Amino acid sequence: MSKGEDPGVLTEEVRPLAQSQKSIKKREAILRAAIEIINTKGFAAATMTDIAAALDLRDAALYYYFPNKQALAYAGHQRSLERFEAILIAIETDGGTGLCKLRRFLRAVLEDGVINGPQLYFGDHSYLEPAQQRAIDTWTGRLAKKLERFLEEGMADGTIADCEPRLVVQLLVGMLIWLTKWTPTTPGLTNERLLEAMETTALSGLARVR
Amino acid sequence: MSKGEDPGVLTEEVRPLAQSQKSIKKREAILRAAIEIINTKGFAAATMTDIAAALDLRDAALYYYFPNKQALAYAGHQRSLERFEAILIAIETDGGTGLCKLRRFLRAVLEDGVINGPQLYFGDHSYLEPAQQRAIDTWTGRLAKKLERFLEEGMADGTIADCEPRLVVQLLVGMLIWLTKWTPTTPGLTNERLLEAMETTALSGLARVR
DNA sequence: GATAAATTCTAACTTGCGTTAGAATATCGA
DNA sequence: TCGATATTCTAACGCAAGTTAGAATTTATC
Numbered sequence: 001m002s003k004g005e006d007p008g009v010l011t012e013e014v015r016p017l018a019q020s021q022k023s024i025k026k027r028e029a030i031l032r033a034a035i036e037i038i039n040t041k042g043f044a045a046a047t048m049t050d051i052a053a054a055l056d057l058r059d060a061a062l063y064y065y066f067p068n069k070q071a072l073a074y075a076g077h078q079r080s081l082e083r084f085e086a087i088l089i090a091i092e093t094d095g096g097t098g099l100c101k102l103r104r105f106l107r108a109v110l111e112d113g114v115i116n117g118p119q120l121y122f123g124d125h126s127y128l129e130p131a132q133q134r135a136i137d138t139w140t141g142r143l144a145k146k147l148e149r150f151l152e153e154g155m156a157d158g159t160i161a162d163c164e165p166r167l168v169v170q171l172l173v174g175m176l177i178w179l180t181k182w183t184p185t186t187p188g189l190t191n192e193r194l195l196e197a198m199e200t201t202a203l204s205g206l207a208r209v210r
Numbered sequence: 211m212s213k214g215e216d217p218g219v220l221t222e223e224v225r226p227l228a229q230s231q232k233s234i235k236k237r238e239a240i241l242r243a244a245i246e247i248i249n250t251k252g253f254a255a256a257t258m259t260d261i262a263a264a265l266d267l268r269d270a271a272l273y274y275y276f277p278n279k280q281a282l283a284y285a286g287h288q289r290s291l292e293r294f295e296a297i298l299i300a301i302e303t304d305g306g307t308g309l310c311k312l313r314r315f316l317r318a319v320l321e322d323g324v325i326n327g328p329q330l331y332f333g334d335h336s337y338l339e340p341a342q343q344r345a346i347d348t349w350t351g352r353l354a355k356k357l358e359r360f361l362e363e364g365m366a367d368g369t370i371a372d373c374e375p376r377l378v379v380q381l382l383v384g385m386l387i388w389l390t391k392w393t394p395t396t397p398g399l400t401n402e403r404l405l406e407a408m409e410t411t412a413l414s415g416l417a418r419v420r
Numbered sequence: 421g422a423t424a425a426a427t428t429c430t431a432a433c434t435t436g437c438g439t440t441a442g443a444a445t446a447t448c449g450a
Numbered sequence: 451t452c453g454a455t456a457t458t459c460t461a462a463c464g465c466a467a468g469t470t471a472g473a474a475t476t477t478a479t480c
Contacts, residue, residue: 434469
């Protein structure tokens with residue numbers, strides 16, 4: 001649909017892209033700030049002014065990028081789930097034992113910025129539209145299933161203890177969610193020490209066999 | 211300060227008590243409902259109308275028992291911490307190995323009504339007055355220390371693996387906090403299965419040694 | 421530099437919710 | 451039954467925060 005030899009074609013295509021490029025960057029920054037703030041204070045307590053202030057903006061400016069607060073939060077949920085999915089798929093394609101996959105998952109979540117600027121969250125979404133809630137729930141369910149499969153694989157290949165995957169996954173998720181609350185107030189904490197603590201607690205176990 | 215032989219003494223003492231007794235019962239019920247609702251929806255999203263509706267009351271009626279929403283939530287925090295402290299002290303006085311104490315703690319928290327009507331919570335308290343926040347923080351810190359001591363005792367008596375107690379306690383707390391969110395939507399779940407899953411995950415560990 | 425588009429701001433509107441005052445009702449002892 | 455106290459309700463106020471409209475400003479293109 002475009003004339004190949006027209007020298008203007010390049011600029012014609014780049015111009016709108018260049019505009020959008022910048023706009024998208026800012027949209028990303030807003031989304032990032034929103035995720036972190038909502039994650040910290042909760043949806044209701046996190047005000048549009050809070051989020052805007054993180055980027056030296058007024059609350060009204062946010063409405064240029066998102067129609068309303070709900071949509072902003074919903075986008076945050078989606079972003080979070082996309083990241084999780086990417087992590088899980090990467091692990092799936094790489095293969096390995098069930099235990100190996102589980103360990104890689106814990107490490108990946110930590111490295112994906114849990115401590116400084118949590119970009120992964122789940123938790124509450126009762127403030128969303130019912131349809132949005134359902135969408136999040138089914139998506140979350142799919143991802144949880146992937147994790148459960150890791151455990152089942154491990155039980156089959158002998159690397160993971162006999163357990164109820166559904167329950168264990170929720171316990172692990174709880175550990176991860178809580179990270180975003182207490183790690184910011186724990187100075188001197190590194191990903192290495194955190195990962196070691198998690199592996200000791202959940203993988204090798206706290207109990208010493210006698 | 212009272213006449214010992216006055217037969218009215220008994221009724222005199224009982225009368226105001228009888229009135230208060232009923233009032234206290236209702237105050238307890240309100241507090242209980244508030245803890246559960248705030249725990250589920252968060253402080254900001256939980257409205258006074260929500261809490262009142264749980265007892266077939268209007269929002270204004272709550273102000274007969276609590277001066278304001280903040281005070282109600284603060285009382286909830288205190289109630290929660292009292293329960294935790296009672297659990298921890300009971301375990302301390304009973305003695306046993308570090309691992310034994312840790313196991314007893316997990317069981318006690320579950321039995322204290324985590325699944326049906328969560329009465330224990332921690333999480334966010336950024337909506338309280340700074341002084342109240344400090345009070346909660348120091349109290350929470352004391353209780354966390356008790357848990358950490360269990361781990362240290364276990365490391366000393368050989369029942370618990372080498373670890374950083376500070377970090378491990380937070381990981382365990384995360385597991386427990388998250389319980390109140392997902393267990394209500396998991397039908398057919400029993401305390402026994404839950405406890406077994408927790409012991410498998412955190413105590414004996416998910417990894418099978420080869 | 422000038423014009424158009426994109427971006428952000430100011431100011432006001434709206435709604436929900438915490439809170440209060442005072443009326444209404446229930447409870448209870450005499 | 452009656453009066454007093456305790457408890458709850460109705461109605462309204464005030465404020466905080468989400469949202470909107472339109473002006474103001476910046477940015478990009480010629």
